[in-house]
Structure formats: structure tokens, C-alpha cells
Amino acid sequence: MRGGAGDAEGDSSGGLRLIAGSYERFLFGFRLHPPPHTVGALQPAACSGGNGGGRENGEEERDQGGRGEGAALQQQFCYGGHTGPIKCVAAAGRVAVSGGADDSVRVYDLSTRTDMGALLHHQAGVSCLALHGSGSRPTHLVAGSEDRTISLWEVATWRHLSSLKGHKAPVNDVAVHPSGRVALSVARDSELRLWNLLQARCSFRTRAPAEPLALTYSPGDAASYAMALRGGKVAVHCSADASLTASLPHDGSCLTLSFLTPHVVVTGGEERAIRVWDVRQALKPAVSVAGAHSSRIRSVLGVLPVGQGGKGADGDEGNELALAGRAGLTAWSGGEAGGDGEGDGGDKGGEEEGAGGGRRKKRGGASSGGEAAAQWSEHVVVSGASDGCIRLWDLRRLSSSPHPHASAPKAPPALPAACLSQVLTNARLTCLALSDLSPHHHAVPRPGGKRPSGEGEGAQPRKKIKGGGHK
Numbered sequence: 275m276r277g278g279a280g281d282a283e284g285d286s287s288g289g290l291r292l293i294a295g296s297y298e299r300f301l302f303g304f305r306l307h308p309p310p311h312t313v314g315a316l317q318p319a320a321c322s323g324g325n326g327g328g329r330e331n332g333e334e335e336r337d338q339g340g341r342g343e344g345a346a347l348q349q350q351f352c353y354g355g356h357t358g359p360i361k362c363v364a365a366a367g368r369v370a371v372s373g374g375a376d377d378s379v380r381v382y383d384l385s386t387r388t389d390m391g392a393l394l395h396h397q398a399g400v401s402c403l404a405l406h407g408s409g410s411r412p413t414h415l416v417a418g419s420e421d422r423t424i425s426l427w428e429v430a431t432w433r434h435l436s437s438l439k440g441h442k443a444p445v446n447d448v449a450v451h452p453s454g455r456v457a458l459s460v461a462r463d464s465e466l467r468l469w470n471l472l473q474a475r476c477s478f479r480t481r482a483p484a485e486p487l488a489l490t491y492s493p494g495d496a497a498s499y500a501m502a503l504r505g506g507k508v509a510v511h512c513s514a515d516a517s518l519t520a521s522l523p524h525d526g527s528c529l530t531l532s533f534l535t536p537h538v539v540v541t542g543g544e545e546r547a548i549r550v551w552d553v554r555q556a557l558k559p560a561v562s563v564a565g566a567h568s569s570r571i572r573s574v575l576g577v578l579p580v581g582q583g584g585k586g587a588d589g590d591e592g593n594e595l596a597l598a599g600r601a602g603l604t605a606w607s608g609g610e611a612g613g614d615g616e617g618d619g620g621d622k623g624g625e626e627e628g629a630g631g632g633r634r635k636k637r638g639g640a641s642s643g644g645e646a647a648a649q650w651s652e653h654v655v656v657s658g659a660s661d662g663c664i665r666l667w668d669l670r671r672l673s674s675s676p677h678p679h680a681s682a683p684k685a686p687p688a689l690p691a692a693c694l695s696q697v698l699t700n701a702r703l704t705c706l707a708l709s710d711l712s713p714h715h716h717a718v719p720r721p722g723g724k725r726p727s728g729e730g731e732g733a734q735p736r737k738k739i740k741g742g743g744h745k
Contacts, residue, residue, distance in 0.1 A: 288712045290577065291384055292347070293370055294658050295360030296701035301372055303351040303384070304664070304697070306577065306656075306708075346666050346695035355380045355389050364403040365709035367410035369429065369718050373400025379417055381432070383718035384711055391721040395434055397421045398444070404457070405429070406450040410710050416457055418445030424459055426471065432721040436474040440467060447489040451496050451513075458499060460486035466501070480516065482509075492533045498553070500539055502528035508541055510553045520556040524549075532655075534576040540655055542571030548657055550669060561672050563692065567659035573706035577654040577666070654694070658703040666694040 290306040358375035365371070370382040379393040379400050398421035407413040407429070414435075415427040424438040424445060443462035450457045456477070457469045464485045468478040488502040491513070498519065500510045508522035508531060522528075526544030533539055538560075539551045548566045549559040653669045671692040 288710070291350075291365065291370075291709045291711050292656060292664070293363050293365055293372075293384075293707050293709075294573075294664060294699065294703050295363045295372055295705045296662075296699065296703050297359040297660075298701045299354050299356045299359055299374065300699075300701055301351075301353045301355060301360060301363070301382075302349065302664075302699055302701075303353075303387070305348040305350055306666075307346045307348060347664060347697045349697065351387055352699075353389070355382075358399070360704055361399055361401050362403045363705045363707040364405045364415075365707040366405040366407060366412040367709060368711060368716070369405065369412050370707065370709065371403050371405065371415060373403050373417060373419075375399040377419075379403065379415075381718065381721050384709060386717075388718075390718055393417075393427065393432060393434075393721050395425050395437075396423070401445055402447045404448050404450045406454050410712065411716070414450075414454065416448050416450055418448045418459060418461075420444035422461070424448060424457075424469070426474070430719060432719060438469050438474060438476070440476045440479070441465060446485070446487055449489045449491050449499065451491060452494075453496075458489055458491075460489050460501060478516075483507075487527060487529055488531055490531055490533060492536045494536050497536060500531055500533070500553075502531050502541070502543070508539070508551075510539070510556075520551075520553040522549075522551050522553070522556050522559075530571060530573045532575050534578075534652060534655070540574050540576065542566070542574040542657055542659075544570045546570060546659070548574055548655070548667065561669055563667065563672065566657060566665065566667075567661050567663055569659050569661035571657055571659045572704050574655055574657040575706055575708055576652065577656055577708065578652045656706065656708070658706045660702045660704075662699045662701050662703060663696055664699065664703070664706070665696045667692050668694050 292304040292306055294302040294304075296302070356372065356374035356376050356378065360372050360374050362373040363370065365384065368383050368385045370384050372380050372382070374380070377394065377396050377398060377400065379396075381390040381393065382388065383390055396417070396419040398419050400417055400419050402418040404416045405412040405414070406416065412429050415429055417425045417427070419425070422439070422441045422444060424441075426435040426438070427433065428435055438459075441459065441461040441463055442465075445459055445461045448457055448459045450471075455470070455472055457471055459467050459469065460482070461467075462485055464482050466480050466482055466486060466489075467476050469475070470477045482501065482503060484503040484505050484507070486501040487504055490500055492498040492500070497513055498510055499513055500508055502508050504527050506524040506526055506528070508524065508528050509518060510520040510522070511517060512519050522539070522541065524541065524543065524545060528541045529543040531539055531541045534550070537553050539553060541549050541551065546565060546567050546569065548561075548563040548571065550561040551559050655667050655669065656664065657667065658664045669692065
């Protein structure tokens, strides 16, 4: 898993890290350098895979990959640890995990760039992962699988704690409440289930109007959750009573969504466009980047971890979109971006039950935040698509919003000024994850244990990620 000039023995420095999984089974790692940056020519990312054949002179290739003057994405490694496509990734602090079609969850130490081994519990592909903990120290891992079960793991020992059963079809996504008491899951059976993680049982279930493809909680106290439904809608619900609070229309299926603030959602999918919505004014997006990619967008994330943008996650100050008529995004108040006005970015003093995870007001989750995050703005998002491109966007550079249902061009035109940086991986990307890497984080433990059926070892020997490449 080694790569990158000057980093041959690992990475002891802090900063934000981006990992990307691909259909070709390769895991890419990048370091994000804070703006200001200018976009340059699209550069290929080098790839040295652990199990792949190909070129051995990886150092020369890596020097080409997405770096140079002003480049915000610096490639650090590319590794082929899975034997099938990577379907999902998650990261927090030094811990990174990837789930594959080979039924395994692989565990990595981002600081030492080491493959620590594999968790081999599921009997089908691992479709979704969620790390939960305090800040950037994850304590638990939740994994959903195509075998229709959800497994819960303790990170400190990688001990399997329980299996949640109930879905009648493969699990599509999971989201853990910041309290750690409950989690939501959606599956191809079109069911939404609320799980009591303390008792390992289903507390509530309901049928969605269409198959939910993706799921996420809002930041802060998780007062809302959002589901991307097959066919073109994103439904935003109140966590306390599951009531529908907003419906965000899309022409094609939304495949990925992420909250930037308690009221602002960014989405992407088959339309090949990135859209930013204020859920309180959900008739049309505040910002829409048509043709952001030439193929469907598989993942879009806010670079600044939720809850790190000033005080917006607590609702004390507004990190919200300011809408001005039809002009789309004109300003984003809070922090340095403009003004010290007060917003309602969250439910002040609110306590919720049901999908809200009990009466707790505790921020957490495995969203990484720290000194590195302070160098970024809540206006920056990163996207990855099946076209192999990873792009960084500054939403403040968008002066207007196209019609929300304008069809994206078959191939994107010249990129707008909103694109800060880009890199081409030459692989069909499936997922992205961000982590704030601190040199003071604890080392990642090596997985242990075996399959319940006794089929093979539950962990493989740890190894530095290095080797050949993929063409």
C-alpha cells in the first residue's frame, strides 16, 4: 500500500485523506491539500496493486498522478487487496475499511499504509459500511451485506458482536445515529428498518414507496434522515416521528447523497449532475452543476466533516445556503464565507426519539474532524464517478443554477471555475470516503477470528501495500 514520493515508509503527517474504491478492485488513496488551488489538465493516477500484475516501476508512474503545482489531490497509493469489485469504503482517523464482492471487509491503517487483514463473516458481497465512534476514533463498525444481514464489530479487537437479521433482500445502505444506540438500514425489499444496537433487534420497520438506494443522517443531533429512492426522488424525514419533511425531485435515480449542514444536502447520480438543496426550499436545487461528470456519479461528499463548519451543526450560527430568487447560490453565511448572522441550522436543545436514537444530545459518529479540517471550507465537495474522475468543487464559484431538470450533456464541456482539482484513475469508481489523519491517533488493531462456518481464516497477515500496477 506504499506510494508517493517521500512517503515510502508511511505517513506520519496529518491532513485529510480521501480513499476511493473501484469496480476493478483497486483502492486509491489521496492526500488533500487545502485551497486555494487552480484546476490543471486532467492527469492520470498511477496504480500499484497488491495482487495485480503489470509494471514494476511504480515510482516513476506515481510522480505523474494528480500532482504538480496547485494540485489539491496528491496520490499516495493504489492497492488491489480484494479479489472482486470494491462496493463500499469507510474511514475515520487511521482506520479505513473496504467491502467487496468477494464477501470480505478489509482493514487498513492509513498512517502506516498497511493492509491489516480481513473480516470474513458474511456469505455474500459486502454492500455498505459505517464506522462509529467519538470524533476520529472509531469504536464500532457496522457492515451490511447481500446475504441480507448486518454485522456489528468492535474496532479495538475486531470482535464480531452480533448479526442483525430481518431484511428479505440484499442490504443497500446503513446509517448509524451519533448516539450509537440505533441504526437505520434499507434494502432491496424496499424496507426501512430501525435497529436497537444495544439489544441487537429491530425496533421499527416500514415500507418505502420505492427501493431506497442510499441513506444518511443529518449532522449534529441527526434531527433528519434522507433516503435516495430508485426512480428519481430523495425523501427527507424527521427522525423523531418519521414524517416526510421534503421531497427532492431528480430526473434519474440518485445514487449518493450527503448532508453539508443540517438543512443542506448534496446529491449525485444517473443524471451526471451535482445538485445542492436547501431542504426547507426543496422545489428546486440551490446549485446544480450539469455535466459534472461524463458518467453516473457514484459518490459525493462534503470535504469539511459535518459538525466542523463553525457552529452550524449546533444551530448557534448559520452555515446555510442563502437563496436569492432564481440566482441560485449567492452566499453561504457563517464562518469566513460571509456574515455572522444567526441561522436555525439545527434544532436547538432538541431531543428526539424513534429514529433519533433515544433522548440524547450527543454529537459524534465517525466523521473525522480536527486541525486539518479547519483549513477547509464547508463549501468544498468531492465527487467520484464511473468515468474514473475524482473532482474537487468549490460551490461558491458557481454564479447561477441551471434548470433543475436540464439534461446533462453526454460528455462534459469545459469545466466551470468551480472545479478546484481533478484526477483520472482509469478505473470505474464505486465509492469514496474521507478521513482526518492525525499523527496522534492510536494504531489500528489487526483483525482476528474466523468464519462461523469454519471456512478459512478470519484474518490474513498484515502487509505493506505495494506491488505491480493495473493498466
